[in-house]
Amino acid sequence: xxxxxxxxxLKEAMKNKNTLETNAVRMxxxxxxxKDVDARGKGKPQAEDAELLSMMQTMIKQRRESIDMxxxxxxxxxxxxxxxxxxxxxxxxxxxxxxDEVQTAVKAAxxxxxxxxxxxxxKVMSSLRAKYAGQxxxxxxxxxxxxxxx
Numbered sequence: 530x531x532x533x534x535x536x537x538x539l540k541e542a543m544k545n546k547n548t549l550e551t552n553a554v555r556m557x558x559x560x561x562x563x564k565d566v567d568a569r570g571k572g573k574p575q576a577e578d579a580e581l582l583s584m585m586q587t588m589i590k591q592r593r594e595s596i597d598m599x600x601x602x603x604x605x606x607x608x609x610x611x612x613x614x615x616x617x618x619x620x621x622x623x624x625x626x627x628x629d630e631v632q633t634a635v636k637a638a639x640x641x642x643x644x645x646x647x648x649x650x651x652k653v654m655s656s657l658r659a660k661y662a663g664q665x666x667x668x669x670x671x672x673x674x675x676x677x678x679x
């Protein structure tokens with residue numbers, strides 16, 4: 530379904546002659562193909578949707594970092610372009626969890642995995658990644674896990 534949505538978005542953007550959207554969707558497709566090649570190396574036919582969602586979250590994170598640099602460098606027009614690309618990428622991600630929902634999910638994952646110390650952080654993260662791929666910022670989640678386990 531996700532792959533179809535991406536392909537349809539590319540067709541629509543090309544039909545509407547929207548170069549910014551066309552380029553952003555093509556970037557997603559290039560990342561998707563890279564993930565598919567990695568998956569074939571691991572014996573899978575193609576990358577799973579969770580991997581694609583994670584890749585798109587990474588793309589968004591990279592663009593947010595670029596926005597900060599462009600603003601500091603006095604290039605607001607480039608920051609606006611990056612912001613527009615973020616909006617395009619976010620269309621393919623599921624609804625993001627609120628802060629309260631993230632807290633609840635982290636506490637549930639800690640209870641589920643029986644985590645009691647920082648050594649168990651990996652178990653908690655993998656449990657959350659399996660259930661909430663594309664729905665939360667795992668960089669921020671790691672800080673929450675650390676505070677709850679320490």
